Amino acid sequence: MGVPMTVLSSAAYEADGEADALELCYRNGWTDGLPVVPPTEERVRRMLAAVPREPAEVLGVYRERGRQITLEKVAINAVMAGCLPEYLPLVVAIVEVLLDPRYDFHAANASTGSPALGFIVNGPIRDAIGMNYQGNVLGPGNRANATIGRALRLLQINAFGSVPGAGLDEASPLPILDRATLGQPGKYAGFHLPEYEEAYPDWPPLHVERGFARDQNVVTVFATGGGLQISLHVEQRAEQIAETVAHQLAHLGRNTGQGWLVLALTPEAARIVVRDGWSRAQLREAIYARATRSTAWLKQNGWSTGGFLHGALSNAPLAPGDELQQKSVVRGPDDIYLVVAGGPAGAWAYVLLPYGPIAAKAF
Amino acid sequence: MTIAQRLSVLDPTVQPATDRCGGAARLDSLDGKVIGLYNNGKPNAARLVELVGEELGRRYALQGVVRGVYSASHGMRREEWAGIEQCDAIVLATGD
Numbered sequence: 001m002g003v004p005m006t007v008l009s010s011a012a013y014e015a016d017g018e019a020d021a022l023e024l025c026y027r028n029g030w031t032d033g034l035p036v037v038p039p040t041e042e043r044v045r046r047m048l049a050a051v052p053r054e055p056a057e058v059l060g061v062y063r064e065r066g067r068q069i070t071l072e073k074v075a076i077n078a079v080m081a082g083c084l085p086e087y088l089p090l091v092v093a094i095v096e097v098l099l100d101p102r103y104d105f106h107a108a109n110a111s112t113g114s115p116a117l118g119f120i121v122n123g124p125i126r127d128a129i130g131m132n133y134q135g136n137v138l139g140p141g142n143r144a145n146a147t148i149g150r151a152l153r154l155l156q157i158n159a160f161g162s163v164p165g166a167g168l169d170e171a172s173p174l175p176i177l178d179r180a181t182l183g184q185p186g187k188y189a190g191f192h193l194p195e196y197e198e199a200y201p202d203w204p205p206l207h208v209e210r211g212f213a214r215d216q217n218v219v220t221v222f223a224t225g226g227g228l229q230i231s232l233h234v235e236q237r238a239e240q241i242a243e244t245v246a247h248q249l250a251h252l253g254r255n256t257g258q259g260w261l262v263l264a265l266t267p268e269a270a271r272i273v274v275r276d277g278w279s280r281a282q283l284r285e286a287i288y289a290r291a292t293r294s295t296a297w298l299k300q301n302g303w304s305t306g307g308f309l310h311g312a313l314s315n316a317p318l319a320p321g322d323e324l325q326q327k328s329v330v331r332g333p334d335d336i337y338l339v340v341a342g343g344p345a346g347a348w349a350y351v352l353l354p355y356g357p358i359a360a361k362a363f
Numbered sequence: 364m365t366i367a368q369r370l371s372v373l374d375p376t377v378q379p380a381t382d383r384c385g386g387a388a389r390l391d392s393l394d395g396k397v398i399g400l401y402n403n404g405k406p407n408a409a410r411l412v413e414l415v416g417e418e419l420g421r422r423y424a425l426q427g428v429v430r431g432v433y434s435a436s437h438g439m440r441r442e443e444w445a446g447i448e449q450c451d452a453i454v455l456a457t458g459d
Contacts (some may be wrong), residue, residue, distance in 0.1 A: 008373065009373045010373040010375075011373070012371040012372065012374070012375040013371070013372045013373075013374065014369060014370070014372075015370045015371075015372055016369060016370075017368055017369075017370065018370065020370075021372050023371045024372055025372065030375055030376065038370060038371050038372045039370060039373045040371060041370055041371055041373060044373055061439050064438045065379050066379040066380045066381055066382075067377045067378070067379050067380070068377065068380065069377060070377075072459040073375060073376075073377055076373050076374075077375050079377060104436050105438055106400055106437050106438070107436040107437075108434075110458055111436075137366060154375065157375070158375040158376045159375065159376065159377040160377075161377075161379065216394070247432060249404070252375065300395060323398040
């Protein structure tokens with residue numbers, strides 16, 4: 001006699017074939033607007049087999065909305081996103097970060113400011129599941145990159161309740177709790193950023209910089225309002241790269257002295273920094289210093305000193321001490337999360353602007 | 364003729380678990396009462412709640428006013444609600 005299968009607790013809906021099953025998912029409001037893979041029991045069980053844990057295990061509670069998130073629900077949404085079973089451990093690790101009570105990811109699910117999730121991946125898992133950390137690393141074309149990010153969005157919609165569509169409430173079968181004003185393309189598959197650790201092996205990757213072992217799988221999870229691409233095609237020295245990146249950042253009105261940034265350098269740009277003998281810490285410190293501005297500068301250049309939510313309407317007069325009060329675009333150099341990623345041609349930096357916390361987990 | 368295979372599709376959603384709770388007892392008046400004016404720190408929320416507080420001060424003989432700022436990015440945290448025990452009623456202003 002065989003071992004009885006664990007009973008799955010999710011309700012089942014009947015459909016006449018794949019096409020009807022897809023339309024059922026649309027009618028119920030379970031998609032992100034794109035077609036999903038109908039999560040049949042067989043597909044979900046195959047997905048669950050990749051993680052040796054009980055489907056009913058509660059990975060965490062989304063406290064603000066009173067939702068217990070089980071492994072089963074994560075697996076269902078991963079199937080819908082098109083994930084292969086071997087991607088599930090990474091999806092689970094990210095969800096566990098989101099639900100950790102030490103971190104506040106509620107804004108990522110609820111803010112009208114349209115944040116999208118992002119995740120940096122380090123360690124052997126990148127190659128083990130076929131992630132792309134080279135050309136189009138943030139773009140389309142790779143199943144692991146795209147579907148892992150999409151699984152997170154479907155979880156936000158279905159499990160966390162962040163159904164989008166503010167203003168269209170009457171037409172929705174579900175309450176609209178993602179009332180983002182604009183939304184953004186990053187909300188489809190997130191900002192998936194596996195690091196190209198092999199580009200410069202002597203330049204320790206992000207997770208090693210942060211104290212993890214090189215052979216550990218580590219995911220760094222964050223929410224972001226979006227990215228800024230910076231051309232570095234005329235810069236020929238490390239200090240010039242630092243200056244250009246800092247100059248652009250300092251003119252965004254975000255000199256609050258708080259927060260963090262994710263900074264991705266393409267291999268061609270990173271090569272200049274490595275060639276000049278700069279460590280990652282040196283580059284981060286140089287950007288931090290060069291992006292620092294005084295309160296006097298902020299006032300004279302039309303920026304509010306009240307933070308980025310307050311626009312440029314302060315017209316505040318200069319006050320004694322304004323030259324001495326200095327603030328950068330992050331809290332400190334260690335709050336710049338630097339990774340190398342991207343294709344072989346093109347010297348670029350890509351900055352992801354913060355929207356809430358950033359946190360890392362080994363798994 | 365191809366006959367479509369019946370499929371069972373599992374529900375990906377999670378329903379909220381809500382605790383039952385009753386409403387607070389209604390006050391008959393704000394005369395002699397302490398009110399809390401709390402806002403979420405977003406633009407104009409403080410100004411709005413102050414205007415409400417000023418109007419309440421004109422209409423009622425308030426015992427006192429407690430002020431506070433909380434974050435909309437997470438659930439209630441004790442340290443953001445200092446003084447709440449002193450309040451008989453609370454006005455919240457949420458800006459965005």
